Amino acid sequence: MAAxxxxxxxxKNLNSRGIAFAIDRVPKTNRVFYGSSDFKVYELDVGAKKPDSKALEGAGHQSYVTCVVLAGKSIVTGSYDCQLVWWDAGTKKQVRAVKDAHAKRIRRLAASPDGLIVASVSDDMDVKLWDVATGKLKATLKDHKPMTPHHYPSMLYAVAFSHDGKLLATADKVGHIVVWDVATAKKVKSLEAPVMYTWDPRQRRHSIGGIRSVAFSGDDRLLAVGGIGKIGNIDHLGGPSRIEIFDWKAGKRLHQIEDGKFKGLVEQISFHPDGNWFVVAGGDHNGFISIYETKSGKLIKQEKAPMHVHQFVVNEDHDTIFAVGHQKVVTWEMKVPEPKKKPAEKKPAEKKPAKKKKG
Incomplete structure (x- = not known):
């Protein structure tokens, strides 16, 4: 069915166990896995009559589980404890842990389309490529600076593979974006989105913001990044949600979209496969989900979310969104309404021939 x-x-609006930070979905099902603030990873069948979150078995993590990806028959999770953990998607049991996978908090993971590689990004500012089958490190990519221009520690929040799996995009706190060649582990292009970084030299000498999400369009020609515009109150996410779209090969910025109605961070971006529109979601203390036209940058549809959305995934038909956030697992649909069936025309009742009177 078209979206x-x-x-x-x-x-659907379900309660999660703790704050849910990350989500991925088993293809062609309503089953999802999500990572929580209670240090656990859960499986949830959203389509069940009585959905119930079930924790995966194993030692797992010792801090917030901030990222979850399915890669082939494996689930790979990352955490503020600097570990990567492998789980068997069939048995739901832990099979491997890579301690000290990064030197600082792991922020996000991405799985290659073929499920053979997982990329991780961390506050140590390294981008790492991992072999899913063995858990071995394949390459470490370095280009993101560890310190901001104001000499405070930077952070590396966002990572995404291209749809053909040949490219990887990463983006950090100060708005620095890098496109990498996966096969060679070499930088192909760099872009800048500095408006998403705020420095306050007066109130608290504090920096905030940064790019929190990145996504390629279906044809891999465009690259979108999401975050927040300039923040007036650094003690809150008091700035407009912001999206920038690039023709990345040409190094040309095509759109700068800001929304002052629904403020906060754009935590996730997903393009429709035909490239005509894209979905974003995020929030501050509240949450939002918005859909924009790619060519014009105009808003198509927007709704308040029942929570700050940390991450979402979209199904194969791109008509259903599964999202997680503060204490919630929420499902949105964008299905074309089925045409109303016309009521069947009633046939006129046949008149029975009048009975002849007996003479």
Missing amino acids: DPKQLKIV
Whole structure:
């Protein structure tokens, strides 16, 4: 069934165990895995009559589980404890842990389309490529600076593979974006989105913001990044949600989109496969989900979310969104309404011939 972004609506609103930071979905099902603030990884069948979150078995993590990806028959998770943990997607049991996978908090993971490689990014500012089958480190990519221009520690938040799996995009706190060649582990292009970084020299000498999400369009021609615009109150996420779209090969910025109605961070971006529109979600203390037209940058549909959305995944038909955030697992649909069936026409009742009177 075709997707229609104008039909966006919530169809399920479930409670999560703790704050849910990350989500991925088993293909062609309503089953998802999510990582939580209680240090655990959960499986949840959203389509069940009585959905219930079940924790995966194993030693797991010792801090917030900030990233979850499915890669082939494996689930790979990352955490503020600097570990990467492998789980068997069939048995739901832990099979491997890589301690000290990074020197600082792991922020996000991405799995290659073929499920053979997982990329991780961390506050140590390294980008690492891992072999899913063995858990061995394949390459470490370095280009993101450890310190901001104001001499404070930077952070590396966002990572995404291209749809053909040949490229990887990463983006950091100060708005520095890098496109990498996966096979050679070499930098192909760098871009800048400095508006997403705020420095306050007066109130608290504090920096905040940064790019929190990155995504390639379906044809891999465009690259979108999401975050927040200039922040007026650094003690809150008091700035407009912000998206920038680039023709990355040409190094040309095509759109700068800011939304002052729904403020906060754009935590996730996903393009429709045909490239005509894209979905973003995030929040501050509240949450939002918005859909924009790619060519014009115009808003198509927007809704308040029941929580700050940390991450979402979209199904194969791109008509259903599964999202997680503060204490919630929420499902939105964008399905084209089925045409109403016309009531069957009633046939006129046949008149029975009048009975002849007996003479």
